[in-house]
Amino acid sequence: MGSFGGALSSVPATTIFLAILSFLLVLYSTFLTRSGILGDTSVHAFVDLGLNGQLLALLGFFTLGSLGVFFWHQRHMPKSASEDAFSSREFWMFIGALTLLLSAAQITFSTSIPVLNKLIGPDGLVPILQTQMAPPADAAKHYNSLQIPFALIISVLMGIAPFLRWKETPKELSRRVLWSAGLTLILTALVAWGLQLTEVLYIGLLGTALFAFLANADYWLRFLRGKWTAGGMALAHLGFALVLIGALISNAKKEAISTNAAFIHQDFPANENILLPQSDTVSMYPYYVSWKGERTEGHNRVFDVEFYEVDMPLASWADGERNHLKTAFTLHPFIQMNARMGNVREPSTQHFWNKDIYTYVSYADLRSEAEKSGDWKEPMEASLKTGDEVFLFNTYLLHGDTLVVEDAAFDPATGELTHLDLALSLTLKGMDGSQYPLVLPYHLDGNNVENAEVEWADLGIKIRFDGVKDEDGTYGITAWEKKSNDPPFILMQAFIFPYINLLWLGSILMGVGSLLAVWKRIYRSLNEGKK
Numbered sequence: 001m002g003s004f005g006g007a008l009s010s011v012p013a014t015t016i017f018l019a020i021l022s023f024l025l026v027l028y029s030t031f032l033t034r035s036g037i038l039g040d041t042s043v044h045a046f047v048d049l050g051l052n053g054q055l056l057a058l059l060g061f062f063t064l065g066s067l068g069v070f071f072w073h074q075r076h077m078p079k080s081a082s083e084d085a086f087s088s089r090e091f092w093m094f095i096g097a098l099t100l101l102l103s104a105a106q107i108t109f110s111t112s113i114p115v116l117n118k119l120i121g122p123d124g125l126v127p128i129l130q131t132q133m134a135p136p137a138d139a140a141k142h143y144n145s146l147q148i149p150f151a152l153i154i155s156v157l158m159g160i161a162p163f164l165r166w167k168e169t170p171k172e173l174s175r176r177v178l179w180s181a182g183l184t185l186i187l188t189a190l191v192a193w194g195l196q197l198t199e200v201l202y203i204g205l206l207g208t209a210l211f212a213f214l215a216n217a218d219y220w221l222r223f224l225r226g227k228w229t230a231g232g233m234a235l236a237h238l239g240f241a242l243v244l245i246g247a248l249i250s251n252a253k254k255e256a257i258s259t260n261a262a263f264i265h266q267d268f269p270a271n272e273n274i275l276l277p278q279s280d281t282v283s284m285y286p287y288y289v290s291w292k293g294e295r296t297e298g299h300n301r302v303f304d305v306e307f308y309e310v311d312m313p314l315a316s317w318a319d320g321e322r323n324h325l326k327t328a329f330t331l332h333p334f335i336q337m338n339a340r341m342g343n344v345r346e347p348s349t350q351h352f353w354n355k356d357i358y359t360y361v362s363y364a365d366l367r368s369e370a371e372k373s374g375d376w377k378e379p380m381e382a383s384l385k386t387g388d389e390v391f392l393f394n395t396y397l398l399h400g401d402t403l404v405v406e407d408a409a410f411d412p413a414t415g416e417l418t419h420l421d422l423a424l425s426l427t428l429k430g431m432d433g434s435q436y437p438l439v440l441p442y443h444l445d446g447n448n449v450e451n452a453e454v455e456w457a458d459l460g461i462k463i464r465f466d467g468v469k470d471e472d473g474t475y476g477i478t479a480w481e482k483k484s485n486d487p488p489f490i491l492m493q494a495f496i497f498p499y500i501n502l503l504w505l506g507s508i509l510m511g512v513g514s515l516l517a518v519w520k521r522i523y524r525s526l527n528e529g530k531k
Helices: 002-008 011-035 052-076 089-111 113-120 139-163 171-195 200-223 232-252 501-530
Strands: 274-277 281-284 287-297 300-310 325-331 334-336 344-346 348-351 355-364 380-384 389-392 396-410 417-430 435-445 448-450 454-456 461-468 475-481 489-498
Touching: 011 052, 011 089, 089 113, 089 139, 139 171, 139 200, 139 232, 171 200, 200 232, 232 489, 232 501, 274 281, 274 287, 287 489, 300 355, 300 489, 325 348, 334 355, 344 355, 380 389, 380 396, 396 461, 396 475, 417 461, 417 475, 435 454, 435 461
Parallel strands: none
Antiparallel strands: 274 489, 281 287, 287 300, 300 325, 300 334, 334 344, 348 355, 355 489, 380 475, 389 396, 396 417, 417 435, 435 448, 454 461, 461 475
C-alpha cells in the first residue's frame, strides 16, 4: 500500500494528468495514421499526405502546452490528508486506471517501431541502434500475450467495483460477490467445454468476463431491484463484459469458409481465399456462391456475390446439385478506389442472430474496361546484343543469335544510307528446355521503315525488331503476350464469426448505462443546487 501512497495522495492531479495523457495519445495516434510513417506495417495508415510538419506542430503544441500548464499548477492542487484504504473503491479504480495505462503503453510502443527506427535506428536522427527494430512477426500473438492479462484484471475489477464503497468497504459487503464467483466457475467450465476452448488465456478471460457479467447483474437485480435510473454503472459494466465475451468467442471460434481446393498464390493462401470465376457457381460450405459481376458507384468498385442454399437433402439429388439451389442472400463487398491514398477494401456482412458472415474481396483486376479490352497485354521493350539473353514475361528466355545485313545501298553523292535489309535471328527458350527459332525482318527504304510483328501463335507471343540502337550493335525489340481467354475472376475471403451479436448487444448496454450514469449525476447536481 505504501508504494501507492504518493500517487494516491493527490487524486485530482492524477485524474487531470491521465485525462491529458488520454488526449495526447489520441493526437499521437492521429500523427501515426495520417503521416504515412507506418508505411505497410498497418492497414489503417494513410500514405504520406505532406502534412507531417503540421501534424508535428499540432502534437508538439498540445504536448508542451498541456504538460507545462499541468506541472506549473500541480503544487496548487489539493492533496489528500490520508492514504486510501485497500478495500476502498477509489484505490481499485486507480489500479484499473494504471492497468489501462500499461495496456496503452504496450500498444503504443509496438505500433511506434517505425517511429523509433527513424529516431534511434541506424539511419535515424540519433543512431543509437545498430540494426533496425522489426515489428512482431505474429502481431496477434504479440498483442494477446499482454492485452489478455490486462483484460483479465479489468474484468475482475468491474465485477467487484459495484460492491465496493468509498473510503472503506465493510467485510460483509465484499462477501456478496462469492455467489457470483461460485456460479462463474461452473459456467466457465461448461462454456469452455461446449466451445472446445483449450487456450489457458482464453479460458481465463472467459471466466473473468462471466464473473463481471454475473456480479453486475446480481448487483443490479438484487441490490438495486432492477431500477434503471440507479443502475447506470452496473449496466455499463454488464455491457463491457458482453463485449469481452462476444469478442473472445467470435475471434477464438472464427471459421474461414472461403477455402480453395487448389493452390492460388503465396500471397493468397488457399485456406482463406476462394477463387470465383464470373457467373460460375462454386461450393463454399455450407453455401454455394457465385460472382455475378461488378459495377462502379462513385469511387467504389462494387462486386455482387450471391449466396445459395440447398433446398433438399443430398440423397434426393437425382438431376444434379445445382438444380436444387435457392438464393439465400447477396453480399456487396467493394473496393474504394483512391489513387492518392491507396485503394481500400471494404467488407460486406450478412447478419444472423447467432453469427455474422463477413466477406471482402482480397484480389480483383481493377483496370478500366478500356485497359482490359484488346487481344494483347501491354508491350514489353528490351535491348540486347548478339549472345545476350533477356527474360520475357517471367516465362521465357529470349536469346540473340545473329544479326545479318542482307542488303544495303548508299547514295553515291552524299554517302548516306538509302536502303537496308536486316534479319535478326532469335531463339525463344522455354522453362522445360524447348526452343523456338525465329527470324525478324527489318527494312529501311529512305525514311520509311517496315518492321513487321512476327507471332508465335502456339505460344501467344509476338515480337517486333525495332532496329539497331548504337554502334556497339545493341538492338531493340518489342514483345507482346496474348491475353488469356480465361473468364474474369476475383479472390474473396469469407469468415463466420459466431455469437458476435453479444458484442453489439454489449456496446448498446454500455452506451445506455453510460447515459444513465451521466443523467443521474446531472439530476443529483441540479437537486443539490436547489437546496
